[in-house]
Structure formats: C-alpha cells, structure tokens
Amino acid sequence: MPKIKMPRxxxxxxxxxxxxxxxxxxxxxxxxxxxxxxxxVIVDTPSSIALTKIPEADLITVIIDDKGKxxxxxxxxxxxxxxxxxxxxxxxxxFTPDQIYKFSILTSFGMPIQEMPKFLSLTQTEQKNYYxxxxxxxxxxxPSDSLKNELKDWVFNARISNPKYRVAIKGDGKAKYPxxxxxxxxxxxxxxxxxxxxxxxxxEP
Amino acid sequence: xxxxxxxxxxGGGKHGGKVKAKKxxxxxxxxxxxxxxxxxxxxxxxxxxxxxxxxxxxxxxxxxxxxxxxxxxxxxxxxxxxxxxxxxxxxxxxDDPNLPPTVEYTTFANNGIRxxxxxxxxxxxxxxxxVEALKKEFLDGKIDEKKYKVEKNKVxxxxxxxxxxxxxxxxxNYKNLVDILDEMSICNIGRYAxxxxxxxxTEMIKNVVVQ
Numbered sequence: 412m413p414k415i416k417m418p419r420x421x422x423x424x425x426x427x428x429x430x431x432x433x434x435x436x437x438x439x440x441x442x443x444x445x446x447x448x449x450x451x452v453i454v455d456t457p458s459s460i461a462l463t464k465i466p467e468a469d470l471i472t473v474i475i476d477d478k479g480k481x482x483x484x485x486x487x488x489x490x491x492x493x494x495x496x497x498x499x500x501x502x503x504x505x506f507t508p509d510q511i512y513k514f515s516i517l518t519s520f521g522m523p524i525q526e527m528p529k530f531l532s533l534t535q536t537e538q539k540n541y542y543x544x545x546x547x548x549x550x551x552x553x554p555s556d557s558l559k560n561e562l563k564d565w566v567f568n569a570r571i572s573n574p575k576y577r578v579a580i581k582g583d584g585k586a587k588y589p590x591x592x593x594x595x596x597x598x599x600x601x602x603x604x605x606x607x608x609x610x611x612x613x614x615e616p
Numbered sequence: 617x618x619x620x621x622x623x624x625x626x627g628g629g630k631h632g633g634k635v636k637a638k639k640x641x642x643x644x645x646x647x648x649x650x651x652x653x654x655x656x657x658x659x660x661x662x663x664x665x666x667x668x669x670x671x672x673x674x675x676x677x678x679x680x681x682x683x684x685x686x687x688x689x690x691x692x693x694x695x696x697x698x699x700x701x702x703x704x705x706x707x708x709x710x711d712d713p714n715l716p717p718t719v720e721y722t723t724f725a726n727n728g729i730r731x732x733x734x735x736x737x738x739x740x741x742x743x744x745x746x747v748e749a750l751k752k753e754f755l756d757g758k759i760d761e762k763k764y765k766v767e768k769n770k771v772x773x774x775x776x777x778x779x780x781x782x783x784x785x786x787x788x789n790y791k792n793l794v795d796i797l798d799e800m801s802i803c804n805i806g807r808y809a810x811x812x813x814x815x816x817x818t819e820m821i822k823n824v825v826v827q
Contacts, residue, residue: 426646426647426650427646429650430646430649430650430653433650433653433654433657434653436657436661437653437656437657437660440657440660440661440664441656441660443664444660444663444664456669457790457791457794457795459670459672459794459795459797459798460798460801460802461670461671461672461673461798461801462670463670463671463672463673464670464671465669465670465671475790579671581669582790582794583790584789584790584791584794585789585790585791586789586790587786587787587788587789587790588698588784588785588786588787588788588789588790588792588793589786591790591793592784592812595676596679598676599676599678599679600679602678604675604676604677604678604679605673605674605675605676606673606674606676607671607672607673607674608671608672608674608794608797609669609670609671610669610670610671610672610794610798611669611670612669612670613798615802
C-alpha cells in the first residue's frame with residue numbers, strides 16, 4: 412500500500428485582506444479624530460440626562476476646577492489676539508507680538524493678567540511648572556470675586572469681538588457652590604442670562 | 617527600514633552568453649507595513665474621543681431689580697435647601713417668621729428627592745398623571761414628538777403645578793446643583809428657580825435634628 416502524503420501547505424498566508432481592513436480603519440480614525448487640546452486642568456464634570464450638544468464653534472468656556480479656581484477659554488485665533496490686546500490696554504500690561512501669537516494658539520488659561528506676559532514667554536513644559544508656582548503663591552485662576560473681577564472683562568471683551576459667542580460652564584463636581592454662584596453672577600452682569608452647564612451623559616431612569 | 621527581499625537565487629551573471637533578465641519574485645514582505653498600519657490604528661483608536669459632552673441649558677432671570685416681583689402662592693411652593701453631605705433640606709410653603717415651617721431632609725437617592733418631588737406634584741397638580749400616560753403614548757409611537765411636547769408643557773406649566781425654589785448654601789457643591797436641576801427635568805417640574813439662600817433658612821438647616 413502506498414503511503415498517503417499530506418499536502419504541504421505554504422506557511423505564508425495571504426495578508427492582503429487584513430492589510431486592506433487595517434488601512435481602512437486607519438483612514439477612518441485619522442479622518443474622524445479630533446485631538447483633545449492640552450488643558451491645564453482636569454475637570455470631572457457631573458452627569459445629567461440632558462441631551463443637548465454643545466456647539467463646536469463660537470463658544471466661551473468657563474472652567475471651574477475642584478478647588479474653585481476659574482479658567483477661561485474661547486475659540487478663534489484672530490479674535491483671541493485682539494481680545495488679549497484689549498485686556499492689556501485695560502490693565503496696563505504690554506505684550507510683544509510673539510506673546511500675542513502664543514496666546515492665540517493657547518487653549519484654556521487661568522491666571523491674573525499681570526502674570527500673563529511672563530507665562531506666554533515660556534515654553535510648554537515651563538508653562539506647566541509655572542502653574543504649579545502660581546498655585547503655591549495662591550495666584551492660580553482668573554480673579555473673579557467682587558473685589559477684582561477680571562473674568563467679567565474677559566467675558567465682556569470676548570463677546571464684543573464676537574456677539575455670537577455662547578457661554579458654557581464646565582465645572583468640577585467637587586467645586587463649591589459659592590464659586591459657581593459668583594461665576595453665574597458675573598455672567599449675568601454681562602447680560603448673559605442663557606448659558607450651558609457641560610455635563611457627562613447619563614441614561615434617563 | 618523597509619527593504620524588499622528580492623529573491624535572486626545568486627549567480628545569474630556568471631555564465632557567459634545570453635544575459636537573462638533577473639526573475640524576481642512578485643511577492644514582497646508586507647510584515648513591516650502591516651506593523652506600521654496597526655501601530656497607527658492603535659494610536660488613533662486610543663486618542664480619539666467619540667462621546668462629545670452633553671450640555672444642560674440654564675436660563676437665569678435678568679439681574680436688575682424688578683419693581684414688583686411676581687407673587688407666588690405659598691401652598692404650592694416647595695423650597696429645597698442644598699447643604700453639605702449631599703443633604704437636601706426642604707419645606708412647603710412660605711418662610712413665615714410667625715409660623716415657621718417644618719423642615720425635613722432627604723438625599724439624592726432615587727427614593728429620596730425624586731419620590732418627594734413626584735408625590736408632592738401629584739398631590740397638588742391633579743393632571744400630573746397625564747405626563748406618564750403621554751410619555752407611554754409617545755414611546756409607543758401613537759403621538760409624534762411635537763404633540764408630545766405641547767401636551768406635556770400644558771400639564772407641566774399648569775397654574776396649579778408645583779413650584780420649586782432651589783437654594784444652595786455655602787457647603788453644597790456644583791454636583792449637587794447639577795443633580796437637582798437634572799431631577800427637575802426627570803420629575804417634569806416646569807417651574808423652578810435658583811434663588812439665593814436667606815439667613816433664616818441657614819438657621820433652619822442648623823436646627824434640623826439629624827438622625
């Protein structure tokens with residue numbers, strides 16, 4: 412009887428479909444991805460059943476971190492530059508063109524305007540350390556109390572540059588209510604009576 | 617980095633005579649390319665954020681003092697005082713110094729504030745049961761969204777419906793505020809307002825016996 416020979420299959424397999432799929436997915440993720448901007452604070456927002464999406468453009472975000480420090484962010488490169496100059500004139504702080512450019516590509520920020528020129532001349536890693544320094548000195552966050560309310564001027568000037576801006580408050584769940592109340596009251600002083608609270612999604616019971 | 621492994625058996629040009637064109641294999645090693653593709657895939661999958669945050673819409677009244685503030689009937693007003701340890705102190709009616717209201721407290725649990733709000737609303741607003749019936753009809757597809765909203769607003773905005781005043785004190789945090797506003801939309805409370813707490817109300821909280 413002759414021996415039965417097993418057919419020898421080649422060990423290399425055709426990878427083409429797999430590669431096709433992999434590249435398809437890569438393309439998909441590349442096109443849909445939006446990079447999360449590097450924020451100076453991490454905020455853990457509370458959740459709600461609200462389903463409204465926040466607008467992507469024309470948005471002012473007031474961020475309140477867990478210690479009650481206030482940060483500010485708004486979009487539009489050119490508008491940011493002009494708002495910074497206006498703030499500088501108001502508070503007597505001068506900015507170099509390089510600093511203004513750096514501000515226009517920055518995301519959220521939180522410090523008194525006097526600290527701004529020094530902050531803007533630092534590199535990205537140095538900026539992080541500078542926040543820690545400010546925190547030690549108790550100067551982190553935009554002043555928003557009744558004695559010195561820079562937040563009010565930021566909102567005011569930003570809204571002059573673009574009246575279409577909508578305001579969203581992104582607060583940490585642990586932030587104390589008086590700070591939130593102060594921020595809301597500041598917005599009301601600027602005649603912003605309609606705003607949004609940014610929250611995480613939660614299923615309706 | 618990427619080199620093609622061309623198979624040329626070696627020694628093609630040794631023989632004299634005819635010059636044969638090298639027959640290289642049509643297959644190339646795709647492994648490095650696949651490695652790279654998957655590396656990119658993993659990177660983009662991990663960095664991408666799909667769920668955009670939701671937003672809750674808030675309308676505050678204009679800050680200027682109104683000459684004649686609207687009077688609200690005391691017997692349908694529920695005042696919620698948010699305080700520390702996620703507690704909600706509440707009382708019905710007006711804060712009358714001659715006849716101090718009884719203050720109790722509850723929590724954010726499902727059988728706490730939610731039950732309280734729905735029960736109180738049912739007590740006062742006789743048409744409140746309609747909301748649930750409407751919602752069921754809407755989910756079953758018997759009525760469209762527009763009609764559902766119009767009908768719901770009729771019930772929710774009823775003159776006899778419960779009015780909730782939300783007053784947060786200095787001990788409460790932002791999460792409490794968002795939670796209570798969320799509770800308003802869950803319990804279909806049409807009329808509510810965020811109001812500043814008064815000193816007599818902070819006293820009330822202190823006087824409540826906590827078990």
